[in-house]
Amino acid sequence: MLFELVYNHAMIKHFSYELQAVDGKSRAGVFNTPHGPIQTPVFAPVGTQAAVKGLTPDQLINLNAQMVLANTYHLYLRPGSEIIAGLGGLHEFMNWQKPILTDSGGFQVFSLSEINDISDDGVTFQSHIDGSSHTLTPEKSIKIQEDLGADIIMCFDECPDPHDRAYNESAMDRTHQWALRCKEVKSRQDQALFGIVQGGIFPDLRIQSAEFISSLDFPGNAIGGLSVGEKKTDMLDILDIVPGYLPKDKPRYLMGVGTPLDIVQGVARGIDIFDCVNPTRLARHKTAITRYGRLNITKKVFEKDPSPLVDDCSCYACRSYSRAYIRHLVRSNEILGPILLSIHNLHTLIDLTTDLRAAIIEGSFSNFYEDFLAKSADFGENK
């Protein structure tokens, strides 16, 4: 009883979500964490191995990044979560004093490693780095995430191909049992554990999962298993349904999504938090994200082009450099090329969420949405 009082007090002190405006299904809010507030909708840059590729925290702060994501699977394997704990945790390790979110390791185990065994207990897999054998269980995932010390941590989940009904049924059941175990074993009060809804592309499974996960009263809820190879229309069908079954007074996180259009469509359906490797990955593949499409900067037509990547863009790369210069860097294998493209691409998504938030607060979201969809269709590359 005393413990519960202390627990609740700590949670209230550390985490709270305030819904500031609702426009249709879209929401503007603020999620308070021990490392400061997160204004939603928010896009979180991904720092897989405790670094957003090529960028310093100073550069991320200049981009108005509010939160970064780091990957439990990668950091567990290298350098090891106990080493990070010994060095004061992930914030200290990577010198990022704003909120951090760690995933559970589940998605990477199922997508990157060779799996030797899956049981109700957990997953035994081989490291993609050196082939060494490891087992992740819900309890171990939470232990690792407590060592890392992110503000938001995730339940360990099973991530099946979204099209296989039988596998999705069993994986969902297992994910639910694992969520219970994660909640049970979690001990740090300065971390918020989010539940994850699974169920593939099957609306009835998704509803069942959303209802179960909601019943566990996590301080936030995520939708996993989307943007993993299913058709865009399947993703949107699920997003039309699931948020309605999640509590209104908790933030909703769509994992691993996405493009500008995905973010706008997600916000229109009641999503608050997004993350994706796309901005930095596309940058390494010589591609600039624009709000409504993409630009391959290596094209010959940009050889002498003095204009910025995007004409009205206010990012450091666009304020400072021509397409011709960035094309030169990329063709010359200068790492400043992907760095400048990463700055631009992250700005594009973060700036979009800022505008989405303003539109929601103003009550003009539906205009913004219709306009955005029309322009994306015109541009034709943002599908």
Place this chain on the structure above:
Amino acid sequence: MLFELVYNHAMIKHFSYELQAVDGKSRAGVFNTPHGPIQTPVFAPVGTQAAVKGLTPDQLINLNAQMVLANTYHLYLRPGSEIIAGLGGLHEFMNWQKPILTDSGGFQVFSLSEINDISDDGVTFQSHIDGSSHTLTPEKSIKIQEDLGADIIMCFDECPDPHDRAYNESAMDRTHQWALRCKEVKSRQDQALFGIVQGGIFPDLRIQSAEFISSLDFPGNAIGGLSVGEKKTDMLDILDIVPGYLPKDKPRYLMGVGTPLDIVQGVARGIDIFDCVNPTRLARHKTAITRYGRLNITKKVFEKDPSPLVDDCSCYACRSYSRAYIRHLVRSNEILGPILLSIHNLHTLIDLTTDLRAAIIEGSFSNFYEDFLAKSADFGENK
């Protein structure tokens, strides 16, 4: 006559060198350029392809970098100097508003390309990028450097192996003839053309070359053909002699040098300007420069080390990160690793020149010098 007056006026307006303090042979001065003053001794980071590898100009300014060097050979081949001219010149192209120095292309032609023909006219060579054939002459080198628009440009020179006496005699003579032609053809008044002393490891040739180059009254003079494979004692022997044959009232530039110890030994012998790829190249090879040696950051002993690369270092990397973190980045192939090491390494050399300058102005250079040599010898890696 009128032209000469205008020329002199323009040169006086654009470039001037003021010797502020002399302590033994060491000198503190300021070289004024159209893009601002350069306080000497100075170390210039190298931006071979119009970018200091991995760093933005903002990061260079935070390092107190006063000037960067770019390579004529590389930029002529890619993207092409006329393209850079069309985009407003190198300062605009690479968004660097402080002084820039371009080399003549000579050193790269002799070290990177396959040479087909060398004559009094110039050098015909094959591009290291695509094998295409090109000819550089003194006139063409100046034309390219005028297209690029750096503040300090260099005479086209022949760069032989420093040990071959006969070749060094003929190369020196040719370098002298080429210097005359470079001076003759130079047309921009907002660029200072520096002469280059050659002569290999042969003191008499070096004296002859220094006297000839000095007689041409360039606004600054360089020593080329050192730190190219000769013994350190040979380099120091030459540096003991050459500066005494160069005008006191012009800056002296030791091309492509060097390590912290090289810089201290150069300053002790009357050198004002240094550049070297070492800080960024060593960073890509997982090595931190310290004032008195080097640190291989991949060593296991740093796995859990919470201390900075160098204990009392004030650079961004050392203020923000542990050895353990930088080791993790480097082992994980995160490009933030070499970026942070580059920041640290450049800081180490720039900070050293700042301290050297202060010691010269205070009149305490000889103490600084003796102390530095003793510590370098103790450390034992900085040879």
